[in-house]
Amino acid sequence: MPRPPKHVVRLTPADRRRLDRLIRTGAAPARVLTHVRVLLKADANGPGWGDQAIATALDCGVRTVARLRKAFAERGLDAAVHRKRPTGRRYRKLDGEQEARLVALACSPPPGGRGRWTLTLLANRLVELKVVDAISDETVRQTLKKMPSSRGSSSSG
Numbered sequence: 001m002p003r004p005p006k007h008v009v010r011l012t013p014a015d016r017r018r019l020d021r022l023i024r025t026g027a028a029p030a031r032v033l034t035h036v037r038v039l040l041k042a043d044a045n046g047p048g049w050g051d052q053a054i055a056t057a058l059d060c061g062v063r064t065v066a067r068l069r070k071a072f073a074e075r076g077l078d079a080a081v082h083r084k085r086p087t088g089r090r091y092r093k094l095d096g097e098q099e100a101r102l103v104a105l106a107c108s109p110p111p112g113g114r115g116r117w118t119l120t121l122l123a124n125r126l127v128e129l130k131v132v133d134a135i136s137d138e139t140v141r142q143t144l145k146k147m148p149s150s151r152g153s154s155s156s157g
Contacts, residue, residue: 005051020040102140
């Protein structure tokens, strides 16, 4: 026997009309329309379907249904229907001068006894040279990946 849902969805008549309008126009992204359909099926004042029945009918995951119920209960209709915006800006870890130093280092001969630079060696050398206080080899990889260099090419033009 299925458990009752932890979060109960109760839509007001105004909410239901708004969601019905979204479905009828079909102008919203598919993900939004799926979220709307989940809420309409989960409405305790309407069909009141269980999570498994909704997931099966709408071809989505049971966890998606549970997550939407929770979002509606905790943060309201808009939070459940629409994707939340990213909260913070991602800042660059290296500025232009530091990137140039990294590229110059990567293009220089590797340290003695090595056939080539590794990401860890590059990160450690940048710290040794006091270009940065600390840096991960993943940041080095991402920075070098976006550089338009072709170190293996015999001609660079």
